[in-house]
Amino acid sequence: MDAQFDRLHEAISASQAYCAAMHACSPTLPPWLHPASVVDRSDLERFAAEMHVGADETFVDFGCGNGAAGLWIAERTGASLIGVDVSRAAIAAAKTIARRRRLSSRSRFIVADAAATGLPGGNADALMSLDVLMFMEPRAAVREMRRLLKPQGIAVMRTVESLAEPFLPTLVRDYRPIFRDEQFTIVHDEHLPDHRGP
Numbered sequence: 001m002d003a004q005f006d007r008l009h010e011a012i013s014a015s016q017a018y019c020a021a022m023h024a025c026s027p028t029l030p031p032w033l034h035p036a037s038v039v040d041r042s043d044l045e046r047f048a049a050e051m052h053v054g055a056d057e058t059f060v061d062f063g064c065g066n067g068a069a070g071l072w073i074a075e076r077t078g079a080s081l082i083g084v085d086v087s088r089a090a091i092a093a094a095k096t097i098a099r100r101r102r103l104s105s106r107s108r109f110i111v112a113d114a115a116a117t118g119l120p121g122g123n124a125d126a127l128m129s130l131d132v133l134m135f136m137e138p139r140a141a142v143r144e145m146r147r148l149l150k151p152q153g154i155a156v157m158r159t160v161e162s163l164a165e166p167f168l169p170t171l172v173r174d175y176r177p178i179f180r181d182e183q184f185t186i187v188h189d190e191h192l193p194d195h196r197g198p
Contacts, residue, residue: 027040033072053079054077058125060077061130062114062132063085063135065087067109075101079106083113090163091111115137115140123152124150126153129146129159134161155184161173176189
């Protein structure tokens with residue numbers, strides 16, 4: 001699957017049509033920000049607010065893709081960012097965007113598996129994950145999230161859950177028990193309505 005994500009991120013980086021389509025869907029995004037999932041400025045503002053990070057703090061973007069969402073939050077909050085993704089193409093794009101945004105001194109991007117990032121444990125003040133948990137082995141990924149966070153660290157994420165049979169082997173019906181098993185306290189959980197047809 002790593003090669004598929006590499007192809008995806010290479011295509012995103014090279015496609016003006018993709019960028020135009022994303023900004024047509026999310027016109028509030030700044031022109032330099034074109035993530036791999038549909039997100040708008042209010043989504044990013046909510047992530048930033050709920051992570052409660054600021055200067056002298058660090059957050060991890062778990063499955064960061066091209067890093068643009070995390071870099072926007074780092075720029076907005078003054079916090080430092082560590083982006084982790086399995087795709088080399090995504091990480092290369094993230095480093096380029098960080099350099100262009102003059103955020104290289106407050107950002108670091110690594111190619112790593114979600115279950116074993118190699119990062120030191122207990123150092124992150126917060127962690128975000130935007131539309132990628134469904135592509136990871138959930139228990140291993142959530143265990144690694146818990147390991148990376150400080151004891152009172154905050155995790156904020158958005159993901160898809162299965163309403164029927166999973167269309168991916170990693171997709172589950174309800175992620176909450178997995179987070180509870182790893183000693184996360186779920187403060188807020190919001191489910192969108194089921195949009196399946198009749």
